[in-house]
Amino acid sequence: MANQRKDDLHKLNTHFIRRDGAFFIGNVHVSALAKTGMVKSVRHAGWSRFRTLLQYKD
Numbered sequence: 001m002a003n004q005r006k007d008d009l010h011k012l013n014t015h016f017i018r019r020d021g022a023f024f025i026g027n028v029h030v031s032a033l034a035k036t037g038m039v040k041s042v043r044h045a046g047w048s049r050f051r052t053l054l055q056y057k058d
Contacts, residue, residue: 009046013053
C-alpha cells in the first residue's frame with residue numbers, strides 16, 4: 001500500500017508540473033493538521049511527501 005501511494009504521488013506531481021510548469025502550495029502546517037481529528041486523512045494523503053516531491057521536481 002505504501003509503495004502504491006508513493007507511486008501515485010510521483011505520477012500526480014509529474015502531471016501537475018508537465019501541465020502547468022509550476023505549482024504553488026500555500027503554507028500548510030501538516031503537523032498541526034495531524035493533531036486534529038483529521039489525523040488519519042492527513043497521514044494517508046501524504047501531504048508532506050507531496051510537497052517535498054513538488055520541490056524536488058520544480
